Amino acid sequence: MPKAGNHFLERLPLASDRPVLGVSVTLILVAGAFVLRWFADPFLPSGFPYVTFFPAVIVSSFLFGVRLGALSALLCGLLAWYYFIPEYRSFDVAGPGVLALLFYVFVVVTDIALVHWMQRANRNLARERELSRTLAETRELLFSELQHRVSNNLQVAAGLLSVQKRQVDDTTARAALDEAARRLALIGRISRQLYDAGGATRSMREFLEPLCADVVEASGRTGVRCSINVAEDAPLSPDAAIPLALIVAEAMANAIEHGFRDKEGGCIEVHLARHGADMVKVEVRDDGDGLPDGFRIEASDSLGLKIATMLASQLNGKFDLIREHGTTARLLLPA
CATH class of the missing domain: 3.30.565.10 (Histidine kinase-like ATPase, C-terminal domain)
Structure with missing residues (x-):
């Protein structure tokens, strides 16, 4: 049985059938990253415009997939560019700002791609696990049916011997048939107990x-x-x-x-x-x-x-x- 953490990971990305919820949470993450960066600005040295925005991009990608991760990356990049890269409150950018933007693009694209690949691998693993579970259940069902049929066939054979002995007059032959029927019936009764479908x-x-x-x-x-x-x-x-x-x-x-x-x-x-x-x-x-x-x-x-x-x-x-x-x-x- 999968652990609770694994079960949650297999459901990612979330809210694929509820886009409004996904967009709303993504915007909340972006806004939270912006507010945190705004209040941290007086305490941070120059050169850290994206420090609170990277986690927002990663969490958005992790929870809601590539599209909302890309939306989060775009919004966070624009906010950081406008408010925290000189010239402030402007989309003009000089040499160091260009390098910072390029670095930001490289990092968020890498993060989103890695999250996407991991989620796709996790989905494939979940499908394989489900397929294996289905095959195991089918195998166990077929095995049980086989055991049931073997047992029934042995019981039928024992019954036929019991019927046949009624047509035999010789006492020794009747006793031999009776013993054979008893042993076949015994094997039939215990055959279901002999083997385990899982090999235990x-x-x-x-x-x-x-x-x-x-x-x-x-x-x-x-x-x-x-x-x-x-x-x-x-x-x-x-x-x-x-x-x-x-x-x-x-x-x-x-x-x-x-x-x-x-x-x-x-x-x-x-x-x-x-x-x-x-x-x-x-x-x-x-x-x-x-x-x-x-x-x-x-x-x-x-x-x-x-x-x-x-x-x-x-x-x-x-x-x-x-x-x-x-x-x-x-x-x-x-x-």
Whole structure:
């Protein structure tokens, strides 16, 4: 947002649509410069006929543009010539007076030209800024529309899989289609959260909080509570967002489906902390029934766990399940 001073400068020159006001203020400036010069005359040495008129010319040019600046320069030059250059109260001029007039013309022409060039550059800058703002708004709008359409398409794909499973009699195939639909629906729900149109990087906490709320809501289990415990936050790479979302969602879904199978509800805690100097640890802890004896993730035939392990490997990390006070799904990622 432009500062107030910049906003004022962008409006210069003023009163372009009210010429009477501009001329009136210019005449007041000229009159003020003349009165000030008149009263200062006894205290000034010879050779300073324009000392109070230069500011009037500059201010007039600055506020009202080239035309009224030129009018101010003409009036100030005539007043100084008539009253303060020998012969006084006459437009006759001798050698030193000619040099003073030439010097005055050179200075005011230079001042007016510089003010004009600066104002023109400032107007061009304001137009470029407005164009950039418009382009940024258009880009953000298109980006949001794209995200919206991608999310909708994923939701449609998930819905089609759900419809298709009704025509499948095999229980295993129906379960696979149901899982695929659930994952697509999850990606669709979180896709709007993954990226920022302005390119801003989000923290992992900002990402995990709505994700976990979505997973619990999608489960339909009103007795399940989820909390986020962040010991030390970390920025989230956009490339890691979807894999991280799927892994955390899979761990939470396993906790809800298996850990709380015989319970009305339970508590899930998503814990985020640093692990060593160069790793981030994300743990999904539940207070459910825990893992069966002798469980090893490598020997599991769960498609969801295989996907979580594969995605963690793609991120150069590691995913594992640990039995401690329920079940802990641990994901280690490079910081």
